[in-house]
Amino acid sequence: MNAEELLDVCPVVPVVVLRDAADAVPLARALVAGGLPAIEVTLRTPAALEAVERIAAEVPDAVVGAGTVVAPGQAEAAAGAGARFLVSPGCTDALREAMTATGLPFLAGVSSASEAMALLEHGITAMKFFPAKAAGGPDYLRSLAGPLPQVRFCPTGGITPDTAADYLALANVGCVGGTWLTPDDAVRSGDWARVEALARKAAALR
Numbered sequence: 502m503n504a505e506e507l508l509d510v511c512p513v514v515p516v517v518v519l520r521d522a523a524d525a526v527p528l529a530r531a532l533v534a535g536g537l538p539a540i541e542v543t544l545r546t547p548a549a550l551e552a553v554e555r556i557a558a559e560v561p562d563a564v565v566g567a568g569t570v571v572a573p574g575q576a577e578a579a580a581g582a583g584a585r586f587l588v589s590p591g592c593t594d595a596l597r598e599a600m601t602a603t604g605l606p607f608l609a610g611v612s613s614a615s616e617a618m619a620l621l622e623h624g625i626t627a628m629k630f631f632p633a634k635a636a637g638g639p640d641y642l643r644s645l646a647g648p649l650p651q652v653r654f655c656p657t658g659g660i661t662p663d664t665a666a667d668y669l670a671l672a673n674v675g676c677v678g679g680t681w682l683t684p685d686d687a688v689r690s691g692d693w694a695r696v697e698a699l700a701r702k703a704a705a706l707r
């Protein structure tokens with residue numbers, strides 16, 4: 502799978518914050534059952550790498566990746582844990598080099614034409630658009646499609662079930678990401694049926 506193919510795995514990539522690695526497997530199973538196999542586990546908690554490891558080992562139908570990769574060393578750590586893709590909110594030269602070195606597909610974050618052009622200079626055409634809502638939303642992305650038609654995005658940040666379809670309707674959007682599929686209270690209480698139902702609704706968006 503390359504980064505372009507990653508954008509086509511499913512219309513919505515759940516962005517997950519896991520405090521307890523024991524929640525990882527049931528949560529991933531619920532998302533897969535709901536029709537969303539690509540799961541971004543954010544490296545924002547101490548449990549994140551173990552969560553990636555458990556999903557990679559125990560949920561073969563999931564395509565688990567690591568998100569919030571902000572330091573070069575995290576790219577290698579995530580790859581070692583079994584991540585199949587990497588996502589970062591922004592990009593530096595060092596981070597891009599570290600993510601490239603893993604051999605994994607990655608979505609580096611951009612929020613301007615210049616940032617997208619910097620990645621294009623390295624042959625990178627699939628990117629994260631972050632923070633999607635605050636940076637200008639669907640109107641901004643539509644504007645980028647004119648001068649940069651070769652770039653496709655996964656917008657993330659401030660997207661809701663009500664606004665996701667506006668992004669997905671754009672020619673330069675492959676999928677969107679969001680945390681709304683795994684509400685904190687549902688994860689804390691182990692309400693996997695609710696997570697599955699939210700995933701099913703999102704999977705039907707396209």
Ligand code: 3PG
Nearest residue numbers: 516657658659660679680
């Ligand atoms: C991200 O890292 O992509 C954002 O934190 C997504 O969060 P949100 O869907 O809650 O805006």
